[in-house]
Amino acid sequence: MLRIDLASRVPVYEQIANGLRAELVSGKFSPGEKLPTVRTLAINLGVHHNTVAEAYRQLANEGWLELKRHRGAIIRERDHPEAGPDAMERFTRPLRELVAKGLADGLSPSSLAREMIETARGLEERTAP
């Protein structure tokens, strides 16, 4: 299930790419499987098809998808990339914002830490060969 919030400050294409990436990382789809076509997903979400196309292009650039005209988006076998110098910074910046939001909403630091560890562990288990 893909979920977006049109009221969010995060661009819709980025929300779609993030949501799909989360599904792909969790191993719900196998290599060779197809994602819905750009038009179908755009209709189901009620957004412009260019928005979905942009999200698909982003995931294709990251090596998750293979885009073929008239055949839709096919999930690729993806090698684990080497983490670049910017990778940790790209990860921690939104994480800091998210943690700050959680603390501002009244969540305790320990519950946030527990949630993060459980999420990472869950993803690790599902993606383990």
Next chain:
Amino acid sequence: MTHQPFEIQVIVAATIGGIVILNAAILWFMPRLTRPDLYFAVTVPPGFPDEPDGKSILRRYRQELLLVSLVALTVFVAGIALLGIGFGPAGPLIQTAAGFMAFYRARNRVLPHAVQPTMIREAELQPYARIIPGGWIAASGPFVLLALCAGYLWIHGSTPARGIIYSLTMTISLVGLTVLLYGLAHWVRPVYSGGPERARELQFRRTVAAVILGAEYYTTIQSSWLLLVPPHQGLISLGLFPFAPIFALVVILVLARLGQGGSGLASTRKSSMPSAPPVGDRTADRYWKLGVFYFNPDDSAIFVEKRFGLGYSLNFARPTTWGIMALLLIAPLVAVLGHVTQLLPKRV
């Protein structure tokens, strides 16, 4: 002008009168058949229709509707008595126009209570659900019937001009309805993407698809009948026409039981959680022109649920919509032109 036999005039008058009464009944109940967070095509807070303001707006709408329906019925009866059966369609036309005005006035009274619907959208990543009953085999049936009728006319060659006009009109009509059927399966934006709401929504969509398919069969059989059976044969030359109101009534009752998008199937007409923004149909009110025309260039969907009514409306901001409209309008145009050119005196 050719005068129809008396009994046919009576059937036609009774049918049109029945349409006026049926139309009034539909419009009477319609505000309670839409999705729970929508009221007169406006997104409202949960439970608003049951509040005193909501009830007062409904009462006033129904009073106006009753008045315009009585006027339409009186005009219809007086019109056919004085001017003949040709005046008949004026009754439903007056009622539709005045009924819309009553709806529009009620909508304006609801607008001050409007709220923003939820901005959350969800989508399944699974393949399509099966929508068309019988699949494409059932959908190709009317085309086979059309080919059989055209073939019969071709072999007998008794009315070649009528045969060509018939085949052309019917082919365009069937293609138009088939595009609607395809659109219902592939171009509808769902309101819910999971849970029991999704299952009810799919049931509603399948029912609407069955209605369109039924309309295709009805149109093909009725037109073939009119063409193959010689005219002026009394009641038999009417074909399935007298059954049309019964079919319409059954369709309306089935759809009314389901409620818009299947919302009537829920054990209680549950609206959104009181603290959460209402779901409505997940579209902002500003995209609904006059409350009935959906115009949203940022939405790729061609079909969306009607806000006031049962079934689907088109997204008029999409070019495909205008293609569909053209397809649906060409058939009657070809029929009228064909009829007119046949009536014109032949050159010597």
